[in-house]
Amino acid sequence: MSKIIALVDGSIYSQSVCDHAAWVATRKGSSVEVIHILGRNEAAQSDLSGNIGLGARSKLMDELAELDAQSARLAQKRGRAILEDAESRLIDAGVTDVTTRLRNGDLVEELSAAEVDADLVIIGKRGEAADFAKQHLGSNLERVVRSCKKPILVASREFQPVKQFMIAFDGGKSAIKAVEHIKQSKVFAGLKCKLLTVGDKPETKRALEGAAALLREAGYEVEVEIAQGQAEQVICDTSNDEDIDVLVMGAYGHSRIRNLIIGSTTTAMVQSCHVPVLLFR
Amino acid sequence: MNTDLITSLRQDWLGNIRNDLLAGLVVALALIPEAIAFSIIAGVDPKVGLYASFSIAVITAIVGGRPGMISAATAATAVLMVTLVKVHGLEYLLAATVLAGLLQIGAGLLKLGNAMRFVSRSVITGFVNALAILIFMAQLPELTGVTTLTYVMVAGGLAIIYLFPYITTAIPSPLVTIVVLTGLTMYFGLDVRAVQDMGDLPDTLPIFLLPDIPLNLETLKIIFPVSAGVAAVGLLESLMTATIVDDLTDTESDKNRECVGQGIANTCTGFIGGMAGCAMIGQSMINVKSGGRGRLSTFAAGVFLLFLIVVLGDWVKQIPMPALVAIMIMVSIGTFSWSSIKDIRDHPRSSSIVMLSTVAVTVMTHNLAYGVLTGVLLSGIFFAGKIAQVFRVTSKLSKDGRARTYTVEGQLFFASSPDFTAAFDFHEVLERVVIDVTHAHIWDISSIAALDMVVVKFRREGAEVEIIGMNEASETIVDKLAIHDKPDAIERLMGH
Numbered sequence: 001m002s003k004i005i006a007l008v009d010g011s012i013y014s015q016s017v018c019d020h021a022a023w024v025a026t027r028k029g030s031s032v033e034v035i036h037i038l039g040r041n042e043a044a045q046s047d048l049s050g051n052i053g054l055g056a057r058s059k060l061m062d063e064l065a066e067l068d069a070q071s072a073r074l075a076q077k078r079g080r081a082i083l084e085d086a087e088s089r090l091i092d093a094g095v096t097d098v099t100t101r102l103r104n105g106d107l108v109e110e111l112s113a114a115e116v117d118a119d120l121v122i123i124g125k126r127g128e129a130a131d132f133a134k135q136h137l138g139s140n141l142e143r144v145v146r147s148c149k150k151p152i153l154v155a156s157r158e159f160q161p162v163k164q165f166m167i168a169f170d171g172g173k174s175a176i177k178a179v180e181h182i183k184q185s186k187v188f189a190g191l192k193c194k195l196l197t198v199g200d201k202p203e204t205k206r207a208l209e210g211a212a213a214l215l216r217e218a219g220y221e222v223e224v225e226i227a228q229g230q231a232e233q234v235i236c237d238t239s240n241d242e243d244i245d246v247l248v249m250g251a252y253g254h255s256r257i258r259n260l261i262i263g264s265t266t267t268a269m270v271q272s273c274h275v276p277v278l279l280f281r
Numbered sequence: 282m283n284t285d286l287i288t289s290l291r292q293d294w295l296g297n298i299r300n301d302l303l304a305g306l307v308v309a310l311a312l313i314p315e316a317i318a319f320s321i322i323a324g325v326d327p328k329v330g331l332y333a334s335f336s337i338a339v340i341t342a343i344v345g346g347r348p349g350m351i352s353a354a355t356a357a358t359a360v361l362m363v364t365l366v367k368v369h370g371l372e373y374l375l376a377a378t379v380l381a382g383l384l385q386i387g388a389g390l391l392k393l394g395n396a397m398r399f400v401s402r403s404v405i406t407g408f409v410n411a412l413a414i415l416i417f418m419a420q421l422p423e424l425t426g427v428t429t430l431t432y433v434m435v436a437g438g439l440a441i442i443y444l445f446p447y448i449t450t451a452i453p454s455p456l457v458t459i460v461v462l463t464g465l466t467m468y469f470g471l472d473v474r475a476v477q478d479m480g481d482l483p484d485t486l487p488i489f490l491l492p493d494i495p496l497n498l499e500t501l502k503i504i505f506p507v508s509a510g511v512a513a514v515g516l517l518e519s520l521m522t523a524t525i526v527d528d529l530t531d532t533e534s535d536k537n538r539e540c541v542g543q544g545i546a547n548t549c550t551g552f553i554g555g556m557a558g559c560a561m562i563g564q565s566m567i568n569v570k571s572g573g574r575g576r577l578s579t580f581a582a583g584v585f586l587l588f589l590i591v592v593l594g595d596w597v598k599q600i601p602m603p604a605l606v607a608i609m610i611m612v613s614i615g616t617f618s619w620s621s622i623k624d625i626r627d628h629p630r631s632s633s634i635v636m637l638s639t640v641a642v643t644v645m646t647h648n649l650a651y652g653v654l655t656g657v658l659l660s661g662i663f664f665a666g667k668i669a670q671v672f673r674v675t676s677k678l679s680k681d682g683r684a685r686t687y688t689v690e691g692q693l694f695f696a697s698s699p700d701f702t703a704a705f706d707f708h709e710v711l712e713r714v715v716i717d718v719t720h721a722h723i724w725d726i727s728s729i730a731a732l733d734m735v736v737v738k739f740r741r742e743g744a745e746v747e748i749i750g751m752n753e754a755s756e757t758i759v760d761k762l763a764i765h766d767k768p769d770a771i772e773r774l775m776g777h
Binding site: 047048049050051052053054055056057058060061064065068 | 303304307308310311442443445446450451452453454455456525528529530531563566567569570571572611612614615616618619620
């Protein structure tokens with residue numbers, strides 16, 4: 001049985017992540033593992049006395065350990081509550097096989113250990129800390145997207161029933177992988193598919209026709225569009241204007257150095273589209 | 282460059298801005314008296330220690346391996362420089378500082394940070410106790426042959442340091458001590474020594490300069506012993522402090538990067554006229570206690586320090602020595618591991634001997650490196666002595682009484698070889714002797730030689746000797762147990 005990983009952090013996106021997970025899991029019949037990671041929260045202190053007295057080291061050690069223990073216990077309690085909420089939401093939505101996992105540590109490290117036997121990872125567009133700024137992506141998202149080897153579904157703020165999805169097709173390796181995945185996918189089966197390409201390179205066009213044929217063969221109703229303009233802008237406008245419910249695309253095609261300097265297309269896109277984005281490496 | 286690196290850089294520098302800046306300020310205020318005091322220990326102008334503290338703090342903040350650890354001019358390294366400064370002068374000290382830095386970079390690249398595992402807990406306790414004693418002893422010149430007024434002021438200063446936090450912990454109490462004692466001295470025109478009597482303070486930002494010394498073998502001979510000592514002591518204290526900060530903050534640090542970082546800091550410091558330093562246990566604890574966690578705290582401490590000195594230099598000059606002495610006594614008391622005194626009774630005698638020898642050798646030689654070396658050697662010997670007891674020889678006589686089988690189990694190495702040889706009865710008349718070493722571990726050449734000796738002795742008595750299980754037993758004799766290519770090697774070693 002296939003497994004989906006849903007990453008929740010107690011932010012407003014957690015519910016949406018669960019709903020997205022429930023959608024995929026019920027269509028595909030897979031199990032869901034809900035994961036919550038407790039990061040380190042530095043306990044606040046305000047002792048600026050600047051002196052060290054008898055047994056300073058062990059005393060300081062005890063104080064710090066006690067502060068950490070308190071905040072850890074609190075975080076643990078909260079983490080369990082978040083996971084219980086998520087679990088009951090998934091079960092209510094009809095998912096039968098739900099497991100939860102609560103871990104201490106770094107999100108990316110823990111995920112890379114957990115993702116091995118999963119075939120989809122679902123994460124919210126923004127995390128707990130970044131909720132205040134609209135269109136500002138959670139710093140964890142980009143790290144997860146870069147490190148994760150499985151397809152990632154980036155959940156939008158609220159789950160909408162999916163009727164139509166769009167593949168942003170650039171002819172690259174990960175885009176072709178996306179098409180192949182969808183061809184066999186039970187999740188997307190029967191939905192309306194739009195294939196969008198920006199630019200008019202002849203080899204991309206050929207690849208596009210191939211992809212369209214492949215999807216039609218699999219029984220999809222496919223609409224092909226070749227648009228001109230700045231790729232991110234066009235893809236975004238199309239997805240926002242045309243009732244697209246899920247955007248599918250390859251992730252991070254360029255080298256990291258380039259991304260560092262000019263910013264990555266993927267990040268920009270996930271940011272400006274208001275729909276969930278399914279990313280393939 | 283990758284995103285994880287950037288994330289961790291951002292976390293190290295900007296993860297804790299407010300607390301880091303505040304803690305940096307508290308540390309800077311505590312660093313000023315220390316840097317001055319340690320310059321005085323080394324016999325140089327206060328500005329040498331102050332420039333060093335600025336530059337070491339700022340550079341280790343950037344290139345060090347332990348965020349939140351404070352490095353600056355220290356007592357541990359200062360005591361090693363006294364003779365060099367006295368005999369050859371400041372320029373040689375600067376050259377020695379550069380060389381010490383280069384040695385530390387080399388040590389870091391050779392990954393000598395990993396050797397810290399051989400420094401046992403008892404040695405570390407001995408180190409901090411010895412350090413505390415050295416810091417305290419360095420205050421004695423200021424406390425002998427002085428007026429009663431000085432004692433009164435030191436006592437008053439200590440009272441403020443320890444009692445003021447009961448009123449508020451929002452202002453560093455050492456700062457209050459300095460302000461109050463300086464104010465009193467200036468107001469009443471008290472006759473005590475002040476910082477200005479100890480030498481020049483910096484009045485400008487540090488500038489790059491090459492040490493003015495002849496570059497020849499003669500110079501190297503003069504500075505190398507000092508550099509090597511400073512490099513070793515600096516790394517020891519830095520790595521110990523890093524471990525302490527690791528424990529306090531429950532985070533990891535990169536020890537080899539720390540070695541290289543200390544080296545770069547010292548090398549650069551020598552070129553701007555500062556003396557060698559290393560991480561400071563007391564200051565790092567003050568930093569953590571004040572909420573400092575990131576690299577920014579160390580960086581801020583260095584920058585604030587220089588700013589305060591350059592801007593407030595005229596006031597800093599007026600600080601009376603008793604105020605500094607009081608602060609250094611506080612640091613000494615805070616550094617000393619008081620529980621270790623109680624532990625002397627409870628801990629195994631061998632570990633107490635290690636701790637006390639480390640302290641004794643350091644206090645006698647004024648060189649922490651010798652103390653630590655003594656401690657490490659002693660703990661190695663004690664350990665070997667203990668493990669040498671983990672072995673036994675049992676034997677069984679055959680029914681006809683003409684053959685005996687000796688079964689050897691446990692650890693055979695240089696320390697257990699004499700007992701091993703003594704376990705055989707060569708006076709028994711036997712035709713045949715079987716020595717079964719399947720369940721023994723032969724660790725070195727000494728034990729092989731001992732075994733050979735036993736065989737030869739039995740032969741001389743006319744017995745035929747057979748050794749069983751030699752292959753299994755001697756698997757441990759190679760220098761590196763090749764665990765990785767034989768996954769079950771550990772089981773085999775432990776099991777047989």
